Amino acid sequence: MVDASTPQVVLPATSHEPLQALPAIGQGTWFMGEGLVSRSDEVRALQHGLELGLTLIDSAEMYADGGAEEVVGVALAGRRDQAFLVSKVYPWNAGRDSAIAACERSLKRLGTDHLDLYLLHWPGSIPLEETLEAFDRLREQGKIRRYGVSNFDVDELEALAALPGGEACAVNQVLYHLGSRGIEHSLRPLMQRLGMPLMAYCPLAQAGQLRQDLFGHPVVSEVADGLGITPAQLLLAWAIRPANGRCDAIAIPKAVQPQHVEQNASALTVRLDDEALVRLDQAFPAPTGKMPLDIV
Numbered sequence: 181m182v183d184a185s186t187p188q189v190v191l192p193a194t195s196h197e198p199l200q201a202l203p204a205i206g207q208g209t210w211f212m213g214e215g216l217v218s219r220s221d222e223v224r225a226l227q228h229g230l231e232l233g234l235t236l237i238d239s240a241e242m243y244a245d246g247g248a249e250e251v252v253g254v255a256l257a258g259r260r261d262q263a264f265l266v267s268k269v270y271p272w273n274a275g276r277d278s279a280i281a282a283c284e285r286s287l288k289r290l291g292t293d294h295l296d297l298y299l300l301h302w303p304g305s306i307p308l309e310e311t312l313e314a315f316d317r318l319r320e321q322g323k324i325r326r327y328g329v330s331n332f333d334v335d336e337l338e339a340l341a342a343l344p345g346g347e348a349c350a351v352n353q354v355l356y357h358l359g360s361r362g363i364e365h366s367l368r369p370l371m372q373r374l375g376m377p378l379m380a381y382c383p384l385a386q387a388g389q390l391r392q393d394l395f396g397h398p399v400v401s402e403v404a405d406g407l408g409i410t411p412a413q414l415l416l417a418w419a420i421r422p423a424n425g426r427c428d429a430i431a432i433p434k435a436v437q438p439q440h441v442e443q444n445a446s447a448l449t450v451r452l453d454d455e456a457l458v459r460l461d462q463a464f465p466a467p468t469g470k471m472p473l474d475i476v
């Protein structure tokens with residue numbers, strides 16, 4: 181169970197919003213609403229996560245063509261105030277007027293009148309100035325509280341930061357897990373200089389061979405066994421470990437199976453000691469040069 185001693189990430193106060201503390205582990209929703217498992221299981225998973233303190237829920241108009249937002253809407257009916265709700269706009273819907281319309285469609289599917297955070301899903305061809313203007317209008321209208329970006333690499337983030345309103349960007353959501361540490365070389369330090377927390381997507385490496393290689397890696401297994409936790413919990417605790425003494429990463433695993441939700445919530449209480457971190461660093465070294473941004 182989450183309490184005041186569990187790691188939290190602070191979104192700094194803006195000229196319009198007070199400081200916001202968030203649990204360092206939230207809940208993803210990609211592949212929800214696709215009919216892969218029953219909607220009631222997905223709804224229950226999100227509600228269970230909320231009850232366990234995973235109060236940040238991440239969605240996008242892209243996921244299941246809005247179907248994931250509908251699942252979230254059902255999960256949050258009557259308890260919207262318990263969640264910090266994030267959604268994302270497609271880059272081609274991020275224009276001066278199209279972003280307003282896209283956000284309104286998301287709000288309708290989510291059954292709410294506001295998002296806590298609205299992200300540009302990845303950089304596109306619509307000028308960023310237009311997107312920022314739309315985000316600002318949405319904020320003035322009370323439809324979003326904060327805005328952020330996703331899949332922005334160094335050049336794109338620098339360009340954003342140089343624009344009027346760019347300093348208000350709350351987060352950059354990018355792929356980050358033990359098997360993909362490229363952002364540590366230049367992007368994460370830039371985000372730290374900008375005071376911008378990291379939202380780590382695919383913190384469990386999603387699925388497939390990479391995931392199997394990571395979960396089955398002897399060092400991962402040994403370190404996890406030594407701490408009495410699962411490989412998934414180790415990966416989550418690693419992703420949210422303090423950097424330069426500060427908690428500034430939020431991991432957003434997606435989980436439908438109840439035991440997964442429970443494990444993910446209790447990963448908030450796992451502390452990795454120096455020995456564990458050194459062993460993981462040796463097996464999965466930090467990058468020594470700029471790497472292209474990993475995306476899915």
Ligand code: NDP
Nearest residue numbers: 208209210381382383384385386412433434435436437440
């Ligand atoms: P994850 O790395 O979160 O992996 C999800 C998979 O891990 C699911 O199969 C899930 O199973 C399983 N899982 C969850 N918890 C555990 C556990 N404790 N032990 C073992 N397996 C577990 O991948 P995602 O791609 O879903 O990424 C997380 C979220 O990030 C997305 O859902 C989405 O919200 C966001 N995202 C954002 C992107 C962007 O471009 N901005 C791109 C990709 C993702 P099960 O569901 O059966 O419990």
